[in-house]
Amino acid sequence: MAFSGSLALSTKGEGDIVDITEKIQENVRSSGITIGICHVFVIGSTAAITTIEYEPGVLQDLNRALSVCAPSDITYAHDSRWGDGNGRSHVKAAMVGPSLTVPVSDGALVLGTWQQIVLLELDTRPRRDRHLLVTIIGD
Amino acid sequence: MAFSGSLALSTKGEGDIVDITEKIQENVRSSGITIGICHVFVIGSTAAITTIEYEPGVLQDLNRALSVCAPSDITYAHDSRWGDGNGRSHVKAAMVGPSLTVPVSDGALVLGTWQQIVLLELDTRPRRDRHLLVTIIGD
Amino acid sequence: MAFSGSLALSTKGEGDIVDITEKIQENVRSSGITIGICHVFVIGSTAAITTIEYEPGVLQDLNRALSVCAPSDITYAHDSRWGDGNGRSHVKAAMVGPSLTVPVSDGALVLGTWQQIVLLELDTRPRRDRHLLVTIIGD
Numbered sequence: 001m002a003f004s005g006s007l008a009l010s011t012k013g014e015g016d017i018v019d020i021t022e023k024i025q026e027n028v029r030s031s032g033i034t035i036g037i038c039h040v041f042v043i044g045s046t047a048a049i050t051t052i053e054y055e056p057g058v059l060q061d062l063n064r065a066l067s068v069c070a071p072s073d074i075t076y077a078h079d080s081r082w083g084d085g086n087g088r089s090h091v092k093a094a095m096v097g098p099s100l101t102v103p104v105s106d107g108a109l110v111l112g113t114w115q116q117i118v119l120l121e122l123d124t125r126p127r128r129d130r131h132l133l134v135t136i137i138g139d
Numbered sequence: 140m141a142f143s144g145s146l147a148l149s150t151k152g153e154g155d156i157v158d159i160t161e162k163i164q165e166n167v168r169s170s171g172i173t174i175g176i177c178h179v180f181v182i183g184s185t186a187a188i189t190t191i192e193y194e195p196g197v198l199q200d201l202n203r204a205l206s207v208c209a210p211s212d213i214t215y216a217h218d219s220r221w222g223d224g225n226g227r228s229h230v231k232a233a234m235v236g237p238s239l240t241v242p243v244s245d246g247a248l249v250l251g252t253w254q255q256i257v258l259l260e261l262d263t264r265p266r267r268d269r270h271l272l273v274t275i276i277g278d
Numbered sequence: 279m280a281f282s283g284s285l286a287l288s289t290k291g292e293g294d295i296v297d298i299t300e301k302i303q304e305n306v307r308s309s310g311i312t313i314g315i316c317h318v319f320v321i322g323s324t325a326a327i328t329t330i331e332y333e334p335g336v337l338q339d340l341n342r343a344l345s346v347c348a349p350s351d352i353t354y355a356h357d358s359r360w361g362d363g364n365g366r367s368h369v370k371a372a373m374v375g376p377s378l379t380v381p382v383s384d385g386a387l388v389l390g391t392w393q394q395i396v397l398l399e400l401d402t403r404p405r406r407d408r409h410l411l412v413t414i415i416g417d
Binding site: 001002004039041043044045068069070076077078079080081082087088090091092093094095097098099101133135137 | 313314315328329330331333334335336338339340343344346347373374375378379380381383388389390392393415416417
Binding site: 174175176189190191192194195196197199200201204205207208234235236239240241242244249250251253254276277278 | 279280282317319321322323346347348354355356357358359360365366368369370371372373375376377379411413415
């Protein structure tokens with residue numbers, strides 16, 4: 001059995017990290033699937049999905065760490081060609097990835113107490129149009 | 140068809156990398172599923188799952204590389220707030236991710252000869268209580 | 279329902295990034311599955327799968343970013359032990375990961391306009407033998 005839902009949200013721009021756990025959970029409940037997997041995917045190339053403890057300190061630490069690989073003060077070939085100014089956003093998004101799969105048991109997501117599902121907004125400007133697809137597969 | 144199994148293991152603490160391939164393989168065999176996917180997920184926010192050649196040299200190299208983004212000698216906002224001392228563990232775990240999916244064919248995992256499924260222990264202390272869920276979906 | 283396909287391709291060696299979106303799309307069409315997920319997995323430990331805008335500038339930027347964590351001018355324990363010279367390839371592959379899952383809707387992959395599925399060749403030599411498995415699960 002496959003169930004497909006979607007999620008739209010707006011973000012405050014670069015470095016914004018949004019806790020989407022409860023919204024994904026609602027999709028799992030709507031699916032009626034009790035055992036299986038829940039796949040979360042963000043459409044677009046300047047955002048990413050992962051899990052983290054949703055606590056302001058560690059969110060700040062994660063943003064700092066991503067900037068080690070893709071700092072804001074170097075020249076990006078992407079920006080030189082297209083003038084987008086968000087070369088670093090694309091790089092961070094490709095490294096973390098657009099996709100996460102979480103197990104479903106007893107009709108609910110299985111996560112640690114301090115483990116939330118988050119969208120990382122990596123683009124340099126606020127986005128009103130973040131679209132995610134949520135697919136639940138199982139019995 | 141969806142089959143759900145679990146795995147409990149203990150780790151030696153920061154930098155310990157455990158080869159879990161055979162234990163995942165056993166779950167695949169138990170499922171009776173011959174074609175599909177096998178999803179592995181670690182519950183908690185200071186560990187991660189990936190694949191690597193299980194050879195001591197390259198495991199050491201991976202730990203070094205993760206420390207470039209999240210070194211042990213800087214201050215973490217997570218630690219300043221909570222005094223946990225494992226801010227870097229959370230950061231590395233969020234970057235690598237808690238989840239891996241591997242194809243199943245002829246009733247077995249499909250992997251390269253030098254490609255093992257591993258749990259990365261990123262927490263600063265040994266953990267006796269690492270729990271993983273293994274979900275196999277297919278026919 | 280589970281459908282399994284495969285993909286073979288050759289690469290030009292380190293830093294080569296191959297757009298495999300259309301070939302994955304063909305597998306989705308062949309499967310006849312209209313709603314579900316499509317899982318892409320590269321067999322081997324020196325390549326990775328992710329999504330990115332397939333534009334030469336940003337591909338170059340991504341390669342640079344990965345080299346921050348795994349530069350070519352340091353000594354790797356893997357290379358000291360085995361003389362392979364591709365310690366950095368293994369490290370980058372483990373960080374990005376061998377696996378990607380993309381939603382399927384109306385019988386097609388769901389991706390952003392500037393979001394392509396790519397194979398990252400991270401090995402230090404050209405590879406004629408990259409094998410990927412594509413598994414589509416759904417209804």
